[in-house]
Amino acid sequence: MCLGIPGKVIDITGEGVTRTGRVDFDGIVKEVNLAYVPDITVGDYTIVHVGFAITQLDEEAALETLAHLQEIEAVEVELDPDAALAAEEAAARGEA
Amino acid sequence: MKYLDEFRDPELALRLIDDISRLATKRHVLMEVCGGQTHSIIRNGIDRLLPDEIEMVHGPGCPVCVTPLETIDKALAIASRDGVIFCSFGDMLRVPGSGRDLFSVKSAGGDVRVVYSPLDAVQIARDNPDHETVFFGIGFETTAPANAMAVYQAKREGLTNFSMLVSHVLVPPAMRAILDAPTNRVEAFLAAGHVCSVMGYEEYDPIAAEYGTPIVVTGFEPLDLLQGIKMAVVQLEEGRAEVENAYQRAVNRKGNLPAQAMVADVFTTIDRNWRGIGMIPQSGWALADDYRSLDAAERFTVTDIATVESPLCHAGEVLRGTLKPDECPAFGKECTPRTPLGATMVSAEGACAAYYLYGRFRELEASP
Numbered sequence A: 001m002c003l004g005i006p007g008k009v010i011d012i013t014g015e016g017v018t019r020t021g022r023v024d025f026d027g028i029v030k031e032v033n034l035a036y037v038p039d040i041t042v043g044d045y046t047i048v049h050v051g052f053a054i055t056q057l058d059e060e061a062a063l064e065t066l067a068h069l070q071e072i073e074a075v076e077v078e079l080d081p082d083a084a085l086a087a088e089e090a091a092a093r094g095e096a
Numbered sequence B: 001m002k003y004l005d006e007f008r009d010p011e012l013a014l015r016l017i018d019d020i021s022r023l024a025t026k027r028h029v030l031m032e033v034c035g036g037q038t039h040s041i042i043r044n045g046i047d048r049l050l051p052d053e054i055e056m057v058h059g060p061g062c063p064v065c066v067t068p069l070e071t072i073d074k075a076l077a078i079a080s081r082d083g084v085i086f087c088s089f090g091d092m093l094r095v096p097g098s099g100r101d102l103f104s105v106k107s108a109g110g111d112v113r114v115v116y117s118p119l120d121a122v123q124i125a126r127d128n129p130d131h132e133t134v135f136f137g138i139g140f141e142t143t144a145p146a147n148a149m150a151v152y153q154a155k156r157e158g159l160t161n162f163s164m165l166v167s168h169v170l171v172p173p174a175m176r177a178i179l180d181a182p183t184n185r186v187e188a189f190l191a192a193g194h195v196c197s198v199m200g201y202e203e204y205d206p207i208a209a210e211y212g213t214p215i216v217v218t219g220f221e222p223l224d225l226l227q228g229i230k231m232a233v234v235q236l237e238e239g240r241a242e243v244e245n246a247y248q249r250a251v252n253r254k255g256n257l258p259a260q261a262m263v264a265d266v267f268t269t270i271d272r273n274w275r276g277i278g279m280i281p282q283s284g285w286a287l288a289d290d291y292r293s294l295d296a297a298e299r300f301t302v303t304d305i306a307t308v309e310s311p312l313c314h315a316g317e318v319l320r321g322t323l324k325p326d327e328c329p330a331f332g333k334e335c336t337p338r339t340p341l342g343a344t345m346v347s348a349e350g351a352c353a354a355y356y357l358y359g360r361f362r363e364l365e366a367s368p
């Protein structure tokens, strides 16, 4: 039950405990209670669990995490001359 | 799909696995607390891609699995009554009670309905004023705000024909119970991402400090899981024991404050019996005094419940992480998702179901 997946808020109606919106999960649209994400607006992404938005996804944090994951390789190549050489050779073969 | 595909990139996953292999100089045992994470790990074969040094054991984070047998039996008794519409999440229907399940109550003519959200049950109560509508309110902290809202709205509207059979459980006391057990092997936890979306992660600081156990808040996609594992391994290798967050896009330190406020209003903390594990002090939520009139356990006095677990089932050891599902002698033989002996074989988050679903059979592995 905890495997919420991200969806995009496409409209919002009501307020307070009945603040409700439609959320698009890649084409499947569901009605979701938005009372617990009072700051969310149309176009934002949220995690939905049993019909409730439980958190607003933080785009900046997502990009930061991804950039960090990509960086792992960049740093390794700099630190490891053999790996850098191998990578260059591979690139050269690819171009030839 | 945004926020999904990026975190499933196989190339980055392999790089993370390489990293973990380089970092791990000795054996480490990590537990993912949440059953959703267990399924993602087994489905993606993450446990097999990890270096031999890293062993993942699966935790008790499956609400359906830990709902006490006597509560299931109570649900079965209430659902069998005339004039009752019994609503539940779908997972609950096949969970074995003492001898039968909700599904068999339904086949025998009981009005048992699967709902997606607890608010659907409140709507059923509005639509059927001459029936009693009962919702089976189970779950961890992730589900509590939804169930609390259903109770809150029903009370606010004066819906006298709605009630909830509540069996909520909490992650931090379960972590302590696991670490306190003499047989414990767990050295670090991956904390359940969406539990922390609701509760934040400050409540884990004292556990990390007292037990010297690293705790990393972790998401559900392959890269999230691998990043969580990597951060836990780095801490273990460096001899640190802190709470870290590998799931920043969905979790912040304080969590969801409006959701916490609703939960604090509707629920109160109590000692709770966990199926297969036993009593854990202050590990559950029940309805607070102001909402007791909506407590199905009080509204429908159910007596004469004698609970019987299958003698073949080892779910308790599975839930504590001391036995892998495929080490249970009944796994895939007497016990399958069609003929489950324990709740861990039924739920979408149960470890036995994950092993069965993704073809983890010992015989097959052993054969050349």
Ligand code: SF4
Pocket (backbone or CB within 6 Å): B312, B313, B314, B315, B316, B318, B325, B328, B329, B330, B331, B332, B335, B336, B340, B341, B342, B343, B344, B345, B352
């Ligand atoms: S395989 Fe079946 S019998 Fe064995 S522990 Fe899991 S649920 Fe119980």
